[in-house]
Amino acid sequence: MSYTCEERDLVVIGAGPAGLCAALEAVSHKCDPLVLDENHRGGGQLLKQVHKFFGSHHHGAGKRGFQIGEELVEKCEEKQVEIRLNSLAAAFFQDGSILVRDPKKIYLLKSKATIIATGAVEKPLAFPGWTLPGVMGAGGAQTLMNVHRVLPGRRIAMVGSGNVGLIVAYQLVQAGASIACIIEVDDKVKGYQVHRDKLRKLGIKILLRHRVVRAEGDDCVRAVLVEDMQTGRVFRYKVDGICLAVGMSPLVELPLMRGCELEYNLRLGGWVVRHDENMRTSCPNVYVAGDVSGVEEASIAMEEGRLAGISACVDLGLIAKGKAQNKRKEILERLRELRAISGKEVGEDQRSSEERNLTV
Amino acid sequence: MEVLSAEVAVIGGGVIGAATAYYLSKEGAEVLLIEAEDLASGASGACDGFLFLQSKKPGPQLDLARESINLFAELEKDLDIDIEFNRCGGLVLAKSTEELKALKSYAKKMKSAGLDVEILNATEVKNTLVGCSDQIVGASHCKDDAQVNPIALTLGLAKKAQDMGTTILKKCRVENIVIANDRVRELKTSLGSVHTRRVVCAAGIGSNQIGKMAIIDVPVMPRKGQIIVTEPVAPMLGKVISDMEYLGMKQNLEEIMPKSEEGRRLGLGFTAEQTKSGNILLGSTREFVGMDTSTTPEAINAIAKNAITYLPKIEDLDVIRSFAGLRPYSPDGLPILGGVKGIKGFYLATGHSGDGICLAPITGKLIAELVLDGETSIDISPFSLSRFK
Amino acid sequence: MKRKYILIDCFQDIPCNPCEEICPHKAIEVGSPITRTPRYYEERCDGCAKCVAVCPGLCIYLVEEEEGSDKMTITLPYEFLPLPRKGELASVLDYNGREVGQGIVKRVKNTKSENGTALISVEVSRAIGLAARNILIRKTDDSEPELVEGERESFTDFQICRCEEVLLSELRTLAKMGIVFAPNLRRFSRVGLGLCQGKACSELMFSELSNITGMTVGELGHPKARPPVRPIKLRELFG
Numbered sequence: 001m002s003y004t005c006e007e008r009d010l011v012v013i014g015a016g017p018a019g020l021c022a023a024l025e026a027v028s029h030k031c032d033p034l035v036l037d038e039n040h041r042g043g044g045q046l047l048k049q050v051h052k053f054f055g056s057h058h059h060g061a062g063k064r065g066f067q068i069g070e071e072l073v074e075k076c077e078e079k080q081v082e083i084r085l086n087s088l089a090a091a092f093f094q095d096g097s098i099l100v101r102d103p104k105k106i107y108l109l110k111s112k113a114t115i116i117a118t119g120a121v122e123k124p125l126a127f128p129g130w131t132l133p134g135v136m137g138a139g140g141a142q143t144l145m146n147v148h149r150v151l152p153g154r155r156i157a158m159v160g161s162g163n164v165g166l167i168v169a170y171q172l173v174q175a176g177a178s179i180a181c182i183i184e185v186d187d188k189v190k191g192y193q194v195h196r197d198k199l200r201k202l203g204i205k206i207l208l209r210h211r212v213v214r215a216e217g218d219d220c221v222r223a224v225l226v227e228d229m230q231t232g233r234v235f236r237y238k239v240d241g242i243c244l245a246v247g248m249s250p251l252v253e254l255p256l257m258r259g260c261e262l263e264y265n266l267r268l269g270g271w272v273v274r275h276d277e278n279m280r281t282s283c284p285n286v287y288v289a290g291d292v293s294g295v296e297e298a299s300i301a302m303e304e305g306r307l308a309g310i311s312a313c314v315d316l317g318l319i320a321k322g323k324a325q326n327k328r329k330e331i332l333e334r335l336r337e338l339r340a341i342s343g344k345e346v347g348e349d350q351r352s353s354e355e356r357n358l359t360v
Numbered sequence: 361m362e363v364l365s366a367e368v369a370v371i372g373g374g375v376i377g378a379a380t381a382y383y384l385s386k387e388g389a390e391v392l393l394i395e396a397e398d399l400a401s402g403a404s405g406a407c408d409g410f411l412f413l414q415s416k417k418p419g420p421q422l423d424l425a426r427e428s429i430n431l432f433a434e435l436e437k438d439l440d441i442d443i444e445f446n447r448c449g450g451l452v453l454a455k456s457t458e459e460l461k462a463l464k465s466y467a468k469k470m471k472s473a474g475l476d477v478e479i480l481n482a483t484e485v486k487n488t489l490v491g492c493s494d495q496i497v498g499a500s501h502c503k504d505d506a507q508v509n510p511i512a513l514t515l516g517l518a519k520k521a522q523d524m525g526t527t528i529l530k531k532c533r534v535e536n537i538v539i540a541n542d543r544v545r546e547l548k549t550s551l552g553s554v555h556t557r558r559v560v561c562a563a564g565i566g567s568n569q570i571g572k573m574a575i576i577d578v579p580v581m582p583r584k585g586q587i588i589v590t591e592p593v594a595p596m597l598g599k600v601i602s603d604m605e606y607l608g609m610k611q612n613l614e615e616i617m618p619k620s621e622e623g624r625r626l627g628l629g630f631t632a633e634q635t636k637s638g639n640i641l642l643g644s645t646r647e648f649v650g651m652d653t654s655t656t657p658e659a660i661n662a663i664a665k666n667a668i669t670y671l672p673k674i675e676d677l678d679v680i681r682s683f684a685g686l687r688p689y690s691p692d693g694l695p696i697l698g699g700v701k702g703i704k705g706f707y708l709a710t711g712h713s714g715d716g717i718c719l720a721p722i723t724g725k726l727i728a729e730l731v732l733d734g735e736t737s738i739d740i741s742p743f744s745l746s747r748f749k
Numbered sequence: 750m751k752r753k754y755i756l757i758d759c760f761q762d763i764p765c766n767p768c769e770e771i772c773p774h775k776a777i778e779v780g781s782p783i784t785r786t787p788r789y790y791e792e793r794c795d796g797c798a799k800c801v802a803v804c805p806g807l808c809i810y811l812v813e814e815e816e817g818s819d820k821m822t823i824t825l826p827y828e829f830l831p832l833p834r835k836g837e838l839a840s841v842l843d844y845n846g847r848e849v850g851q852g853i854v855k856r857v858k859n860t861k862s863e864n865g866t867a868l869i870s871v872e873v874s875r876a877i878g879l880a881a882r883n884i885l886i887r888k889t890d891d892s893e894p895e896l897v898e899g900e901r902e903s904f905t906d907f908q909i910c911r912c913e914e915v916l917l918s919e920l921r922t923l924a925k926m927g928i929v930f931a932p933n934l935r936r937f938s939r940v941g942l943g944l945c946q947g948k949a950c951s952e953l954m955f956s957e958l959s960n961i962t963g964m965t966v967g968e969l970g971h972p973k974a975r976p977p978v979r980p981i982k983l984r985e986l987f988g
Contacts, residue, residue, distance in 0.1 A: 001622065001658045002665070002988030038979070052805035052866070054765035056783055062767035062803045064865065091976030094654040099976065106985050108657055123952050126917070128905040173886070174829060181894070193761040194806025201883040203846025213900055225900055235894035249952055256974040257654075264967030270952065271971050299764070337783045338764045398933040405936050511936050519926065530929060591944050591980060637913065637939065655976055664986035675987070678980035680946055683973075 003099070003108045008034045010312050011098060011111035013089045013254060016044020017298045018290025018305035019117035020072040025309025027079045029318045033309075034109070035081060036100060038088040042076070043069025044119060045139070046298060048146040050174075051167055054192075058334055059299030066146075068298070092116075092258040096285075113285045113312040116255050117305060120248035120269060120291035125159060129215030138168040138245035145175045153241025157224045158182045161206050165245030166195035172243075173202060180237040182206040183226055215242055248295045255292065259283050268294030278328065279308035287311055296339075303335045365555035366392035366527070368731055369547055370562055371534050371570055373397075374404040375510060375716055376709050377562035378517035379724025385524035387732050392554060393521065393528045394547070400514040402564050403716060406653070406685025408587060408633055408641045409513075410600055411506040411718045412450050415610045418473035420742040421694055421715075424722050426475070427738065429506060431721035440523075441516035443508050444636040450505025450600040451480075451489060452607060453496050453630075453670055459604045460498040462616050466607070467500045477502045489599060491673030507600050507633050510717045517724070534563075537573040537706070544574075544705035558705045558731050564688040565651075567696075567710040574703055578696065579748055580711045583627075583689035584647040586659040588667075590677040592638030603630035603670060609646050610714070612693065626659055630666040640674065642667045646687075646714070655682040687714045695719060697743040698730060707731055708745055750816045753796030756879070758808040758844070759786050768800040768809060798824050802863040811870075812878065821878035822855055824870040829886045832857055832867050840885035841873055848885065850877045909957070910950040912943020920954065924961040932972040934958050941972070944980060 010026055012019045015037035023033040041047060049065020060068035076083060084102065091099040098109040122137035129135070134153060136144075138160070141152040156177050158169045161184040169179050182199070187209050189196045196206065213225040213234055224242050227234045249270045252262055261274045261282040273288045275281050281288055289308040290301035310327055313319045368384055370377045373395025381393045395401070411429055416422040436445045454460040463479070470477045478501050485492060485499045522528055529551060537559065538546035547554040561570045561578070571578030606629025608616035618628050627646025634640045645659045660682055668675050690696055690711030700706050709727045712719055726736045757768075757777075766779040768787055776794035777787045798811045801824055811824035833839055833854045841852045852871035859867040873881050909917045920938050928934045931954065940954045941947030955966045962969070977986075 001661050003657055003661055052767075052803075052864070054763060054805050056764070056766050057770055061765060062771065062805060062864075067864075088979055088981075090978055090981055091657070091660075093657055093976070094652070095656070097657060099657055101977075101981055101985055106981075106988055121948050124949050126907065126909050126953050128907040131908055131911050192763050192806070194759060194763070194808045197758060197844070198807055201842060201844060201846050202886070203842065214905060225897060226894070227900070234897045234900040236897050237894045238892065252971075253946075253974040253978045256971065257976060257978075262971055264965065266966075270955070270966065337781075340764070340782055340784050398928065398930045400936060401930075401933065405933070515926075515937055528927070530927070588986075590983065653973075660976065660986055661988055664983050664988075667983060668987050675982065675984035677983050678944070679977060679983055679986055680944055680980050681942070682975050682977075 003106060005097065005108040005110055008109060008111045009316055010034070010113045010115070011036065011109055012115045012117060013098070014044065014117035014119060014290070015042035015083055015085070016117060016119055016290060016301065017046055017069070017072065018301040018308070019044070019115065020076055021302040021305030022115045022117060022289050022309040022312070023081045024072070024075055024079065025306045026313055027081050029313040031313050031316060031318050033081060035076070035083040036087045036089050037083065037085055040085055042073040042083050042085065048142045049298070050146050050171060053298065055299040055338065059302055065298065089254060092254040094259050096258070113287070113316055115287045115289055115308045115312055116273070116292055117288070117290045118251040118254055118292045120250050120295050122244065123247040123249055125212070125244045125246045127212045127214050129217065129221070132215050132217050132221045133219070134217065134221030134240055135215055135242045135244065138164050138243040141241070141243045142168050142171060146171065151175055151177055152243070153177055153239070155180050155239050156241040156243055157226070157237055157239045158243050158245060159212055160184065160245035161189045161191055161196070162245060162247070163191035163195055166191040166199060168243060168245060169204065170195070170198045173204070179204050180239045181226065183210045183212060184208050185211050185229070212242070248291060250292045250295060252292060255281060255286065255288060258286055260286055265294060268296070277332065278311040279304055280311055285315055300335060300338050303331050303338070306331050363553045363555060364392065366390055367556070368392070368558040368560065369394060369554055369556040370560045372562035372564060372566070373399045373518065373528065373530065374402050374562065374564050375400070375514045375517070375720040376564070376712065376723055377560070378514050378521065379720040380560050380562055380709055380727050381521040381526045382517040383724040383728035384731065385521045385526045387728055389728070389732060391521065391526040392556070393518065393526055394532050394534060394549060394554070395528065395530050396533045396566070398530050399518050400511050403685040403687050404510055404514045406683050407510055407585065407687070407717060408631060408643055409444070409507045409510050409635065409717060410631065410633060411508055412600060412602065413475055413505050414450055414452050414470065414477065414500060414502045415602065415607055416715070417611055418469050422470070422473055422475065424738065425715070425718055426504070428719050428722035429504060431725060432506065432508060435516070435721055439516035439520050441512050441519060443513045443516050445506065445508045446636070447504065447506045448599055449501060449503040450602070451485070451499045451501055453485070453492070453499045453601060453603050455493070455495045455497065455603070455669070457497055459616065463498065463500050463604060475502060476504060489597070489601070491596070491671060493670055493672050496670065505600055508717060509636065513717065513720070534570060534573070537570070539574060539703060542702055542704055544703065558707070560707045560709055560727055560731065562709045564710060564716070565686050567688060567708070574700070574706050576700055576703070576745070578708060578710065578745065579691055580688040580696070581648065582651055582686035583713070584645065584649050584652065584684050584686055585643065585714065586645045586655050586663065586682065586684045587641055587643040588660055588663050588679050589681040589683070590640040590642070590674065591680050593640070593677060594638065595634060597632060597634040597640065601632040601670070603666070605629045606631055610693070622658065622662060626662055628662055628666065630670055632667065632671060640677065651686065653684045653686060655684050687712070687716070689713045691748060695723065695743050696745050697723060697726065697740045698745070700745055751813065752815070753811065753813050754791045754794060755789060755800065756810045756812060757787055757789055759806060762786060765805060767803045767805065771799045771803045773797065773799070798868055801826055802866050802868055807866065810882070814875070814878070819875050820872050821875050822870050822872050823878060823881045824868050825881070825883065827867045827869045827884070828865065832859060833869060833884065839871055841871060841877060841881045842883040842885060843880040844882045846883065849880055850874060852881065852884070909953050910940040910943060912945050913939040915940050917957070920957055921961065924958050929962055929964070929969070931955055931958060931969040935972045946978070
């Protein structure tokens with residue numbers, strides 16, 4: 001075989017919030033992790049997030065996503081964490097070796113422990129015309145405008161009212177586009193109220209109980225046909241872009257290839273890697289963190305990364321179990337808080353702000 | 361589940377089981393096809409589509425293969441699904457004068473066995489196979505070599521069998537075979553009992569286990585074959601292709617087997633075919649590694665090297681996938697066909713050792729004849745289980 | 750008498766507390782759990798507007814009013830370019846984005862500490878003051894959608910897998926043949942076997958098969974993952 005093989009204690013696949021936090025956690029326990037990422041910059045999806053984040057100071061709340069990403073990368077540099085960029089983990093074989101491709105060479109990595117933090121991919125939505133140029137994932141549109149400074153369209157229909165749909169719609173307006181409509185099949189807005197309100201205060205309407213019938217256009221999208229599911233009436237909105245924000249699926253190929261068990265959990269994005277509370281998978285010394293273990297917020301991904309880092313270090317014999325247990329306890333407590341969003345739905349809260357504030 | 365009954369029960373929903381059910385149904389038999397998972401879940405769904413006469417041993421195996429190729433032409437018309445049968449012709453490439461010498465003497469044997477084989481010189485190969493390596497000094501060409509889509513074939517046969525009355529039970533595991541007075545009486549399955557007096561075992565690598573239920577030793581073992589797949593491109597290969605090492609591996613010919621230790625371990629032999637969808641399937645290995653169906657860096661690397669050695673023009677194609685299947689390998693590489701002494705109503709159609717796709721139609725046809733008429737139009741005694749005793 | 754206080758349009762329990770953390774006077778309390786909505790103590794507030802700039806939800810506003818005056822000043826978070834200029838007349842929008850009147854831009858603060866969220870202080874009449882939530886950013890194309898007749902009943906077939914050019918109807922035909930496992934449907938239909946390696950279409954296949962069989966996606970099984978996870982050139986695999 002002509003592939004060289006390098007041996008490492010800990011390999012982290014993915015330099016997003018989960019992977020970087022895992023590496024930072026590991027390095028704090030005198031582990032020397034190697035982080036791989038196929039992109040030319042570390043930070044993952046944080047780099048295209050230009051809005052301020054929720055959460056607490058542990059998660060960089062109040063800062064913008066890209067700033068959090070840049071800080072994580074800086075911290076890794078400070079701690080001399082080795083991050084190999086432009087390095088694709090192309091395969092994770094059942095013998096535990098990872099095939100890595102960078103622009104110059106291809107080689108194998110053998111690690112004692114591996115943390116997989118490969119994130120997620122946008123879910124598609126199929127309708128007649130969905131293959132026309134101009135129909136794209138909302139995350140893709142976000143990358144175009146916030147990373148590459150290309151406006152994906154002048155007048156856009158957003159499909160889906162979850163946080164991604166709401167945030168990207170708002171950012172499209174910030175970038176100079178206009179939003180023709182936001183289409184939601186459900187009878188309530190899926191994302192946070194404050195994200196909804198940013199759009200509401202711009203006069204942008206969310207069409208509840210509506211669905212896309214088809215996209216029209218010859219060479220690219222010219223219009224979208226939207227059905228009001230209650231009346232059955234169909235409306236044509238002239239648009240040059242349709243963004244799909246209908247959820248994300250965990251990128252489970254690498255752990256699946258390695259032999260990790262999956263489980264189906266619709267709430268977490270579909271097929272996710274089965275893991276315990278400490279991010280251990282069904283394969284020994286293989287851990288997951290972030291969206292690959294279930295699609296949630298970046299702040300949750302960061303905490304999961306820390307947990308995975310601790311678990312790897314425990315299994316490598318670098319931390320005493322008692323010390324690990326204390327650290328885990330704190331993290332799990334924060335995770336519980338982050339996940340404890342009450343059942344209160346945005347759509348149910350139709351009190352006007354005037355009414356609310358006048359009674360303060 | 362209520363107790364089922366069938367005139368003939370076929371165990372295995374791969375290409376052999378589907379073909380057997382098809383030919384049985386065609387003769388009006390009432391057939392139950394029992395599959396543990398789903399159609400083509402085993403080797404039939406994880407292989408290439410070679411219908412390669414040149415790799416068959418002159419003699420009974422080659423005769424069987426030639427009959428089978430003729431049946432493909434009929435199937436193409438009779439089945440409702442396009443099986444992508446393509447009589448494209450095949451090439452065996454020689455990359456040294458020694459190899460060419462061996463190939464020439466081998467071609468002579470094939471010719472005398474009645475196969476239409478011609479030897480091409482380096483220039484003729486270049487003209488036939490645009491973009492092949494300058495290292496190639498010659499090749500043998502057989503215009504009757506062909507290709508098919510194995511998955512479409514399996515599905516097409518099963519679908520047609522079903523239309524003709526075959527019942528297909530999926531996710532159904534055979535757990536025991538009840539034999540009384542030297543005759544098959546009943547199958548116990550995970551979905552209940554099946555009363556039947558005739559059982560065909562077409563269970564591929566599961567045949568050993570099925571055999572045990574009838575207290576016979578069916579000597580098949582899983583042999584892994586790894587293949588890599590390129591992105592689809594416009595038609596460029598035209599032929600199905602192999603190298604000499606492939607021939608060596610297929611026929612246990614020591615002098616043309618791979619020389620390197622790695623090549624031996626992997627059972628490496630080069631194959632290439634372009635499917636109708638445009639992908640180029642590059643193969644392949646022959647490894648005894650139990651039930652492991654993973655693909656390995658060693659094999660992917662070795663196949664890529666071979667591919668570039670023979671077809672340097674395709675080096676910039678993207679590889680989008682790799683896969684591996686477990687072929688039911690018999691000790692001599694020939695299928696195990698026919699009845700079993702001492703157990704009336706129990707028939708074997710297994711052990712095709714990587715030739716299952718090619719031999720499926722003729723296997724199905726002959727087994728149907730045997731089950732229904734007690735005799736076959738072609739002598740299948742060279743393939744009997746008793747040859748191993 | 751001058752009065753400075755904030756309005757908080759934060760009605761939903763989400764995990765967020767920068768407003769509490771930034772306030773130097775503990776005038777905002779979220780507490781534990783972090784998902785509680787903020788409570789405001791006006792008596793502790795000095796109107797520094799730090800919370801207005803830090804709120805990730807852009808939902809805190811500072812109100813300045815003076816007894817006897819028919820004007821009030823609203824300071825709102827603003828994240829659009831170009832920024833309004835001091836003295837400019839701005840159209841004021843309410844919570845629903847409706848124009849409720851005009852205001853005069855009194856201050857524009859956009860320093861590093863606001864981290865990109867400019868603070869725009871607009872003087873408005875007391876009548877609309879408490880309703881002001883935004884100023885008009887630009888004239889947008891808000892042309893009304895057009896009603897289309899006779900669109901609902903017709904079925905239009907379309908590609909569900911663009912790499913392998915598989916039509917939805919073809920996938921349905923195969924699924925209806927009794928294929929009950931996702932891995933087999935992929936094999937037979939070729940959906941997900943193309944250059945994108947299923948990233949764009951696997952999910953569609955899962956849900957389509959689930960609809961037809963009535964089984965959950967979890968019961969349908971997941972196809973194997975095979976190397977490589979991205980297309981890699983043959984010569985690269987050569988090593």
